[in-house]
Amino acid sequence: MSYKWRFKLSSSPTNTSLFESLISIKTMYDIAEFIMRAVRMLKPEQVSKMIEVLVNHYNQNKNGKILVMGAGRSGLVGKAFGMRLLHLGYNVYVLGDTIVPAIGERDIAIAISGSGRTRLILTAAEAAKAAKSTLISITSYADSPLAKISDVVVEIPGRTKYSTNEDYFARQILGITEPLAPLGTLFEDTTQIFLDGLVAELMKKLNKTEEDLRMIHANIEL
Amino acid sequence: MSYKWRFKLSSSPTNTSLFESLISIKTMYDIAEFIMRAVRMLKPEQVSKMIEVLVNHYNQNKNGKILVMGAGRSGLVGKAFGMRLLHLGYNVYVLGDTIVPAIGERDIAIAISGSGRTRLILTAAEAAKAAKSTLISITSYADSPLAKISDVVVEIPGRTKYSTNEDYFARQILGITEPLAPLGTLFEDTTQIFLDGLVAELMKKLNKTEEDLRMIHANIEL
Amino acid sequence: MSYKWRFKLSSSPTNTSLFESLISIKTMYDIAEFIMRAVRMLKPEQVSKMIEVLVNHYNQNKNGKILVMGAGRSGLVGKAFGMRLLHLGYNVYVLGDTIVPAIGERDIAIAISGSGRTRLILTAAEAAKAAKSTLISITSYADSPLAKISDVVVEIPGRTKYSTNEDYFARQILGITEPLAPLGTLFEDTTQIFLDGLVAELMKKLNKTEEDLRMIHANIEL
Amino acid sequence: MSYKWRFKLSSSPTNTSLFESLISIKTMYDIAEFIMRAVRMLKPEQVSKMIEVLVNHYNQNKNGKILVMGAGRSGLVGKAFGMRLLHLGYNVYVLGDTIVPAIGERDIAIAISGSGRTRLILTAAEAAKAAKSTLISITSYADSPLAKISDVVVEIPGRTKYSTNEDYFARQILGITEPLAPLGTLFEDTTQIFLDGLVAELMKKLNKTEEDLRMIHANIEL
16 A cells, blocks of 8 residues: 555544555545546647537537447446536437437537447447548547547546556556456546546636536436 | 646656646546545445445345436446446346336445435435335435435535535645536546445455456447 | 137238237237227317427427426337437437436426326426426326326326226127236327327428438437 | 228217317327237237247246347337336346346347348347347348347338238228338337237236236336
């Protein structure tokens, strides 16, 4: 356990030993730390390009659609982002919802796939390109089939990606081990936080206040 | 911007200024840091109790059901956790899915609501209690109506919670500002990472390997 | 089995006995016959009013929203109708989808509940009224709580309704028994066919061809 | 309008002209009549085989899974059937739900596609066969790619199918026109009623009462 972990537990001093014994709490910390380190690996040109496309879409193509696509837990991350795009005033849809219209050349598709090889998402992304939509992909692999057909790619580190990173040896020396996060967990969680960061920048660029978002937020929600 | 933010950008040195200018990247970092600090505020007895209930359910009540309930983005966080419970071998359902059976006294309901007052989730939680199910709640408010009817409560900090925290003044001095994260974002993201931490502990306690999880993971996924 | 059932089986003459022995086929026939008889029980003023509201909404309030709400299988019937409203060019949402915006006074909510007492749908309908939306209800009970708060009510017969109908005695004499259709099946199936009838009338009134519908139909569908 | 349409309107005699003028009511009647005629076109060996597979699955493989798969409105029809399979006591899942486990050789996949060519459903069906599951298909085309890889096929007439039927000329003479039912409506509605017929037969064969179904029906439903 790294020194960072040994912080003072002001609120529950008598349970320090229980606190430190819980794998869940340790892993939660490790995942958050992974995400902080992942921030450093972001390529700002990619992020900047994604923001530019979304801001231009809002300002110049108010009736244009956005379709967010992802499978499994990546799909849920996409849905959470889709909700915020709705609150920001976008005409947005998510794959898997009942209500999904056709998209075309004035529309944007956003595909989320850690491997960039999820069969269904790749199929959907190809269909989006065939319909001449702008395709933004969020993936760990810039050389994946998904990335290759995309107009904009944002690379987000996931486990495998990170493990092969040049920092690996350094981490070992420091005793920083990778979190016990199975399957695509690290990609999914990092992408979720990244997209919430993106929402903050869109709020600023589109001059939206939290109250503006709240006005569009569902008033009948199941 | 705190000193932590000024890390060396080994992979894209020429774009340091672009990198540091992006609100999205700064906010992503801030949210991850918020989550790291939120770890300290967790009450280990609460977390430990939730794990105990879930482990006993698995070992002693193999056919027992778990129903995960949440509205909006909290519902998506619950669904992401529900998927992992499925992969761990639980007989799990999530509110909002087509396939949701009745639950009863040998079953567990897990309700996720930052405010602990989301009308629909409160109604669902009351129905779960009326059916004599064990109710676990994840909320920012231990004194909320949801928390009050729950058998197990895990408090997870959200924005408001954090803002009123005793550390507020200290944060101001240190120049740490709260992330630009609208509505329930901080609660949702923190809960998502917390629950992925919980999955790690359940894997250990139930002796599950990542390969075990992969075997149950959908092989046909839309 | 009524005489109507003994039709000539031109395509599979050698299997007449198997055909007639299958409860599934007999019940399918019975449900379809139930629906045909249910047509007679429709109140044309109610149907006409619902069409008028939808046509005016389309022509005079192009950006107005429609939110379709139903629980369980009634919710699925509502979703099938919602898809067609989308194809017709409406700005439509369905409760339970990820993407659901706030609705207000220029919007329409359509609630589907056989009993008119489904707790969640009643709650949602009350919220729609509180938001000053126009509320259309489809239910078997004109005196139900749901119907009472609605601006437009269309009564659709379900099992119980039908069973207490004045024609009951006549049916007994004719040997027509009610189909073996559990729970809300008859209401749900009758409503589904009714709403597809409504789609036909909306196509005519809005001058939409099948090709118009196809153009909006999702080109990326999971 | 055929003579069958001119039934006595006992409940609303003063509105006969309004009633008869409504395209929606006429189309509803036409669709129901289409379904009644579709009953005749069912192949009882196919229906019988599907029932046999489902009954054996229930009796001999209690932990076996069923996965129901369909896209768009056919997917909704599949979900409505999936709900009833749940109520009957099956361990059932539907494609598109959050909770969907892997399926294998002791499991059943049920694919619904009018054309038998819906790309995504064909992909999913191929995956089910690759996993050695039993594949039941419901389609209008016995020679479609989907039907060809299926273990059990049940043909359900849709519009095109019906239009090319040998009865076409006879219908013209009788003045029976096809309902104004766009896209896959006739297949979807006919399949929904067929599957509800199947539920009735499964209830009998599995000795289930309506009360048994109600006991499993969700007690917390959004």
